[in-house]
Amino acid sequence: MENQKHNGQTPLVEMKDIQISFGGIKAVDKVSVDLYPGEVVGLLGHNGAGKSTLIKVLSGAYQKDGGEIYINGEKATINNPRDARSYNIETIYQTLALADNLDASSNLFLGRELMTSMGMVDDDSMEAETRKIMNRLNPNFEKFTAPVSALSGGQRQSVAIARAVYFNAKILIMDEPTAALGPHETQMVSDLIEKLKADGIGIFLISHDIHDVMKLCDRASVMKNGQLVGSVNVDDVTDDDLLSMIILGKNPSENKSA
Amino acid sequence: MENRITRLASNFKIDFRILGMIGALIILWVVFNSVTGGRFLTPRNLFNLSVQTASVAVMATGMVFIIVTRHIDLSVGSLLGMLGMIMGTTQTHILPDLLGIGHPAIWILTISVGLVCGIAIGALQGWAVGYLTIPAFIVTLGGFMVFRGSAWWITHGQTVAPLDSTFKLLGGGAEGTLGSTLSWIVGITASLIAVIIMLISRRKKSAHGFKVPPFWAEGILAGCAVFLIMGFVWIMNSYQLPKGAVKRIYEVKDLPIPDHAIYHGIAIPVVILLLVAIIMTVVSKRTRFGRYIYATGGNPEAAELSGINTRLLTVKVFALMGGLTAIAAVIASARLGSVGNDLGTLDELRVIAAAVIGGTALAGGAGTIYGAILGALIMQSLQSGMAMVGVDAPLQSIVVGLVLVLAVFLDITYRRKTGQ
Structure with missing residues (x-):
């Protein structure tokens, strides 16, 4: 029932029966989620529910023990972050994953540096590109030559976001993107999500803030103890439904049929 | 005051740590030189x-x-x-x-x-x-x-x-040295390259529309670089080879032993x-x-x-x-x-x-x-x-x-x- 509005469309991402365990503990246990173009899917759950682990399988940070990933309907092999990037999967990690000792442009292009014709790292061009995209995302950003350790939380976040947006992501993973932000910057992230959605980008949004999810997401998948409780259309459920899914692991659709 | 200093430093694009190290080195050299009666700072x-x-x-x-x-x-x-x-x-x-x-x-x-x-x-x-x-x-x-x-x-x-x-x-x-002529050539080449690199970098930054340090600041920096390079070559070229060594070297090469003084130049290591x-x-x-x-x-x-x-x-x-x-x-x-x-x-x-x-x-x-x-x-x-x-x-x-x-x-x- 949940895929009614995606009639006939191929999902951008389909993760099927994903399993991963650490030292005998099943962190993710046969979880399936999917994501369509221009859609925001919220991943909800307590700390330790397995949502970050699941998503790290998609971003290449972890290798799955079982299950399959399909991108645009084709089976995908993602063994490391480079593989994920080659599928245009970009991730904004909760920790931001910035090298604090490097400046904004070095971080933005880390692993994908612009090179001169001589095969040298082209810092000037990278800085120029960084200035362009930051002008768009966060016009107040000025510290282009300082190491990112000298930046505020919001500025660091905008560097991490710029990195994901710059490289034409088709699939964007945002892990608690607003957790460390003030109200103004949170609004900035919300606006950005709307804009990216309109461009047809699919977004996985990991959050434990139900209001965020209700506001920004089209669908929500809830996890508990490494298992999927269920996926629902956000318009069809109330805050309380989501809460009981998170806390009790109860799927509202099961209740209705019962 | 503090602002002026930091602005000056950012004009020159240098950090104070390197200045501190150079300062420490100069102090060391001057102290040793005075304690040894001028024997430390000799070529x-x-x-x-x-x-x-x-x-x-x-x-x-x-x-x-x-x-x-x-x-x-x-x-x-x-x-x-x-x-x-x-x-x-x-x-x-x-x-x-x-x-x-x-x-x-x-x-x-x-x-x-x-x-x-x-x-x-x-x-x-x-x-x-x-x-x-x-x-x-x-x-x-x-x-x-x-x-x-x-x-x-x-x-x-x-x-x-x-x-x-x-x-x-x-x-x-x-x-094992370059000799004085070759040392001068190396010094002049290195100075030219240093200045050219600075100019190219400056022009590239301007082309991207970045703020570049004022010309006089980079000019002084380039001047310092050239001064250091040529000063080093000059000092190495002031260290005379002992007569015995000159004789030995020229005999091995089958050359006539020169009358004028021969200088070391930059050492190969x-x-x-x-x-x-x-x-x-x-x-x-x-x-x-x-x-x-x-x-x-x-x-x-x-x-x-x-x-x-x-x-x-x-x-x-x-x-x-x-x-x-x-x-x-x-x-x-x-x-x-x-x-x-x-x-x-x-x-x-x-x-x-x-x-x-x-x-x-x-x-x-x-x-x-x-x-x-x-x-x-x-x-x-x-x-x-x-x-x-x-x-x-x-x-x-x-x-x-x-x-x-x-x-x-x-x-x-x-x-x-x-x-x-």
Whole structure:
């Protein structure tokens, strides 16, 4: 029932029966989620529910023990972050994953540096590109030559976001993107999500803030103890439904049929 | 006031740490010079100082990368000894038997053997650190003992001598210099290149529409660079060759012995050091490899999430260290003209101290090539100066040890104050 509005469309991402365990503990246990173009899917759950682990399988940070990933309907092999990037999967990690000792442009292009014709790292061009995209995302950003350790939380976040947006992501993973932000910057992230959605980008949004999810997401998948409780259309459920899914692991659709 | 100073500093694009190090070096030199009654700041002593610094400084540039990636290499002194022994045996026992004594290819073949061994051993240690995830401290502590023992084993403790005559030129000494004419040419070329690079960089930055420092500021910087380069050449070209050495050199070349004075010029090991310094600086600032080294040191997890293969990077960094140790072994053994069992003893500590005094943070992520070379120069100045003054050897160790700790303390304080 949940895929009614995606009639006939191929999902951008389909993760099927994903399993991963650490030292005998099943962190993710046969979880399936999917994501369509221009859609925001919220991943909800307590700390330790397995949502970050699941998503790290998609971003290449972890290798799955079982299950399959399909991108645009084709089976995908993602063994490391480079593989994920080659599928245009970009991730904004909760920790931001910035090298604090490097400046904004070095971080933005880390692993994908612009090179001169001589095969040298082209810092000037990278800085120029960084200035362009930051002008768009966060016009107040000025510290282009300082190491990112000298930046505020919001500025660091905008560097991490710029990195994901710059490289034409088709699939964007945002892990608690607003957790460390003030109200103004949170609004900035919300606006950005709307804009990216309109461009047809699919977004996985990991959050434990139900209001965020209700506001920004089209669908929500809830996890508990490494298992999927269920996926629902956000318009069809109330805050309380989501809460009981998170806390009790109860799927509202099961209740209705019962 | 403070604002004006920081603005001035940002105009010149230099950090205060490097100024502090240069200041410390100048103070050291002036103090030693006055205590020794003017014997320290002579062309002769500065020439010797430059030669003595070369071996440790070459290794210190590699140690910067090791420490920046949050590792350590305790094995470089022993590895230097072993590579020296391998190269000594190659050029005195093995190659002469194959090619004949004094064959012109001996020196280059010897160095190739040394480089290959150094890189291979470094890579092996890097593999143990990166892929087997044994802490670098342990791997290289093991290497420290293994290599020293192996060095002994190669000749069963015998000193290897005499070394190939061409090879020995790489250690400096009366013959092992560029001579004054070539030194001037090198100096002028280097000055021109420095100015041209500054101009190109300036023009590129303007083309991108970035704010560039005022022209006068960069002009003064360029002037300083040219002054330092030409000043160094001038000093090296003021150190006269002793009459006996002139006679010996010209007799070997079958040339008439000149009446006018002949001067040393830049020592070949210093030329090697300068080449290493330039290449390592380019690697650290202008290559992906260098960028990934600093990124990994700053945040290993972030580097990995950016698709950087940090394990392979570790192997490469240690392999590079091994290669540089081989170059240092060439310089050290060529300077002595023989290879004994104790070659390179305690060098690991000198190298680490040079890198750390030069501003390399043991926490990783920060360190510069020029800083490490300056650090090596400061360490060597301290030791040579104390030896010249007549300070007892035990007291020398005590002073060097205290200076190391003090330097790191100052560095930490500086970082905390500037929030870096």
